Amino acid sequence: MLGLWHTVVATPLMKLKIQFKVTKKASYSLDIATEPLAIPIQIDSLTVEGNRLRGLAKAFWRPGEDIVVDLAYDEDRLYGELRMPGLGSLPIEAARGRGPALSESLAEQVKPYRKDGVAKRSNEEIREAVETLLNRMSLEEKIGQMFQVPASNFSFGNAVETDPPEKLIAEGRAGSVLGAFDVSRVFELQKIAVEESPHRIPLLFNADIIHGAQTIFPIPLAWSCSWDMDAIKEACAIAAKEASASGTVYNHGPMIDVSRDPRWGRVSEGAGEDPYLGGLIAKAQVDGFQGDSLLEPETIVACLKHFIGYGAAEGGRDYNTVDISEATLRNVYLPPFQAGLQAGAGSVMNAFNIYQGVPVAASKALMKDLLRDELGFDGILISDYGAVDEIVVHGLVEDVKEAAKLAVDATMDIEMATRSFEHLPQLVREGKISEAQINDAARRILTLKYRLGLMDDPFRYVRPEKETEYHFHEEHLKASRELAQKSIVLLKNDGVLPMADYGDGNGNSNKNGNGSGGRVALIGPFADSRDLLGPWQFSRFGHETATLYEGLRDKGISEERLLYAKGCGVNTTIEGGIAEALEQAKQADVVLLALGESSDMSGEAASRMSIELPEAQMRLAKAVVALGKSVVLVLTNGRPLVLDWFERNVNAIVETWFLGSQAGHAIADVLVGDYNPSGKLTMSFPAHTGQIPVYYNHFRTGRPLTEANRQQKYISQYLDGPNEPLYPFGYGLSYTRFEYSDLKLDRNRLAAGEELRVSITVSNAGSEDGEEVVQLYIQDCHGSIVRPVKELKGFSKLRLAKGENKEVEFRIVAEDLTFWMPGVGYTAEPGKFVVFVGPNSRDVQSAEFSFG
Known part of the structure; x- marks a missing residue:
């Protein structure tokens, strides 16, 4: 009975195709997917007696109700009953294989x-x-x-x-x-x-085609860590190709909000905390979705969201108040939108928040004066879901009729979902808006x-x-796996990775595999979970997501040497779960702890006060670590987490995010060394939740903390912890070691119309070939308004063979020094600047130059 099965049943609402995937390790598991409704279901408690499978799962769309499965099987049939809330009891008569798509007829x-x-x-x-x-x-x-x-x-x-x-x-x-x-x-x-x-x-x-249509790619926060614009563009082009085959012509994406607070669930949908990198990724996504022409039937309209400031929601709480200055709005949150508009995005969606006391959906200053008149946008402005009605809820106006007037005055074109615009004919007749x-x-x-x-x-x-041809196509899965590899960030490694000798030595292991065969304990709620796609995806192929267990098994690690225990649920304990996990871990040479967040813990309406791992997982982790084995933490999550305990207590930490359809294979590629990790963080990881928001491009205070004054009292610092994040923006390790030397500027003064050349030598001093993201930052030392301690202004992805070195060159022009300030607008001021180059925002070499 192992493998894929399919059937088509008639329900009172629709014809429904149901697919079953039966797998077995120490015990059986059952995954279910439906079409056309993309409802992935993993049966939580499955029992197998003879030729019968019986199980239960919670129905997420009907809290408190269960999905019940009662099936029997023989060689070519899977039959019985599936009871689903809202659909009733469905008779099942399934045949082997994926079966034809419902739409073929x-x-x-x-x-x-x-x-x-x-x-x-x-x-x-x-x-x-x-x-x-x-x-x-x-x-x-x-x-x-x-x-x-x-x-x-x-x-x-x-x-x-x-x-x-x-x-x-x-x-x-x-x-x-x-x-x-x-x-x-x-x-x-x-x-x-x-x-x-x-x-x-x-x-x-x-x-909402956020990170894939049917073939799912890494969440945008993950793919931003690749710093690979071509790969991101390709992912969006594939998503457009698959979505347009199903009739979608207009995307509610990309989300290009700058995000500085990891408590906000929607950080998973964006490119992190930096406006410069966010702008490049915004352009790549627009180019991918829209292609060369919207007339091509395999492209879709890109909609930039959420205009503007949504990522600054107070407390990281979704839909909450935003209170920022115009300088912050323009210097931090606007650049990705400027880049997306310059790329030709056909649509913009408003943010839910207020700005200067006015809900954005009603803000003529933002949507007409800034977006349309100043930035020249002449495309479609669409409200977010229910945002026009919410003008009333915010307390700006008394009724939806007045809300509709304000939205139209702000040049809103489309009202999503709600019906406030039904008042528009009367408003025209009353002369309150014009035809x-x-x-x-x-x-x-x-x-x-x-x-x-x-x-x-x-x-x-x-x-x-075209659905049949394009959806979950082999080449699309290959692209998803490659981008997933590039999105993984190695946060810590004391040498335990890569796992060199755990394969079979017959082409299924990494390059060092010799078949000597250590034992690997794979433990945790994500050890064999298919919940690796993340939020904001609607794939009908979720049950075919590659798990980490499957990825390692396919690397040639035999099931006898791949010891498995779930240990606990994402948020819940399992009776006897820790004991079983410890029994498996005791037999292993290395333990892989697969922990993290479920998909519904990230994304919209998924803000968290605490961004530590749930208590059930921490109890499992502490028990396993106490054994004294080599432990690798493999994370599945949609936001930066607080990892201070793990940094101090495990041997390696691999940040994999939600990686999409090929997640298990991509993670295994990295763990065994078939792919040398190259990802770099695009959001800082705090050492403690109390530091939030913590980001690299902050301002200096009048009493900044330095190495020299660290012991003084009246300094801007915490009594009980560091100012700095645990892992800074731009950070990420490799299985090789890169060294930076000989930073040079070709001049020490830059004038308008000129360019200054910055060069540095990067050497691969390790024993593996690898790829490095060389990063350039600039600090404006003195300005008419204070400027950040440093800002990303360039980077170069560099591939170096072991022992190889190359000179990397950057060019700085006046535009790189430009910022917005009140009363003046955009300008580059004369004065002293510092240029920094290094592997991340913290570990840099520096040199000074002047402008003007």
Whole structure:
């Protein structure tokens, strides 16, 4: 019965494909996936008696209710019953293999609706077509384009009372649809739009494609640690290719908020704490999602979110207040948006927070004056989920009618999910907003629909035959594994890694494998878990995620030498779990502790006051470490964690984040030395939660802590711990050793219009080939406003063979010294500067120069 099984059952709501994956180590495990609803289920308690499997799992969508499985099997059948809350008892008659996609039967049905040979329209032709259509539309019909409706009753917040999407679309009261992940649903709703709605205007189909569609890549915080723009761009291009095959044309991503507080769950979706690196990654993501042209059917619209300051939520609590200066807004939080807009992003989404006392969704100063007028953005501005209604909840206005007015005054084009914009016709009739404002919004929406080719070929993105070809494609999985390798950060290593001699020596082990065969104990809730994808993904292939156990087994470590014990749950103890883990660990030469966070502990609405590992896992870790064995901590998580105890007590720490579909294989590649880790942190790891926020590009105080004054009292420091993070921004180790020497500047004075060249020699002084991220920082020593102690302004990824050295050169120009200050705007001031170069933001060499 081991392996993949599939069946299709009819439910009162839909036809449902169910897949089962049965695996066995010391005992059996069962993973279940469904299509079109991407609901991954791992049966928690599974018993096998004879040819029967019985088990239970919690239904996360119905708290307090269980999923019940009762199956039997023979050589070619898996049959019985599956009871799922909301769907009832489902009879199961499953056959071997993954089976056909549900959408395959749609391929022939959709062919007559497609159009061939549609000519590309010029910008002028699009403009004329849009104006002609606007002139035929009533006020209500134009406002109808400004609504985005959910494809189902599923809600990401408070329930929205409204008509069903079918009715709204047929009546022309919706211009876009959120979350129709099933291509059959896309086809169904698009048919209503083009056959029944006024003017037959096609719909936009939107979804959150954050780090993959069906093939899942590392979470964005992880892939930012690769510092590899080409690989990130490729990941987004693959995600667009897979998503567009299912009808998605408009992405609610990338999230490019700068994040300085790891308590905030949404740090997992961004690129960390640095605005310069965040800008480069924003551009790479836009380029990947949008490609060379939005008219290409394998690209999707990129939406920059969340404009702006969302990452500065007080206390790291989601949706909370933001109170920052305009200088901080512009110098820290704005640069990634500037880079994304320059890359041509077609859309921007507002932030949930307030800025200077006004919810961003209602802020004319931010969305019209800054985003549109100053930055020149002429694309679609979409509200985040329910953000227009929340203008009332914030306390800015009394009712949703006034909220709708403020949002339109701020040039909001699309209201997501809620229906405040239903007040717009009355507001126009009362003269409180103008029809010209409505025309502007409808014009932008219709222009995008023409640019995407939807107005000429509404079904061009309904391509079930491409789903079969693209989803979970072998080349996509290969790209996911390679980016996952690059995203892993080695935080500590006393020499226990790589595990040199644990394979079989027959090509399945690392390069040093000789088959001598030590024993490895793999212990912890993530030792054989498929919960490695992270938040904000909707893959129907979650049950095929490669676990760490599978990754190590596939490296040639035999099951006799790969000792396994779960030990505990993510947040719960297991009766006898620690005892079983210790029994396995006692027999091993090295222990891999696979600990971390579950996917629902990171992402939206997943803020944490404490970012230590849960108590159940800490008890397991302390018991294992007490044995005195060599211990490697392998982390699965979506944010920086407090690791001070582990830094002091284990031999190695490997930060793997949530790595996606090929996570287990990528982690195993690093552990056995088939891949030399090269990732560098893009968020500082605090030594203690009480330090937060802790980030590298902070300001000096009037009483800064130095080595010389460390023993004094009236200094900016803690009584009970360090100021510095445990692991700083840019930090990451390798299995080899890099040395930096001979920092040189070609001049000590830089004038406007000139460039200053900085060079340094980097040597691989270790015994392995490796890759290093050489980082350049600049400090503006004196300014009209105080400046950070250092700011990242360049980096170079360098591959060096063992014993090899290379000179790395950077070029500094006046633009690298530019910042924004009140009353002046953007400027580079004359004065003294320090340039730093090194392997991270802390361990650097320095030299001075002057500008002006």
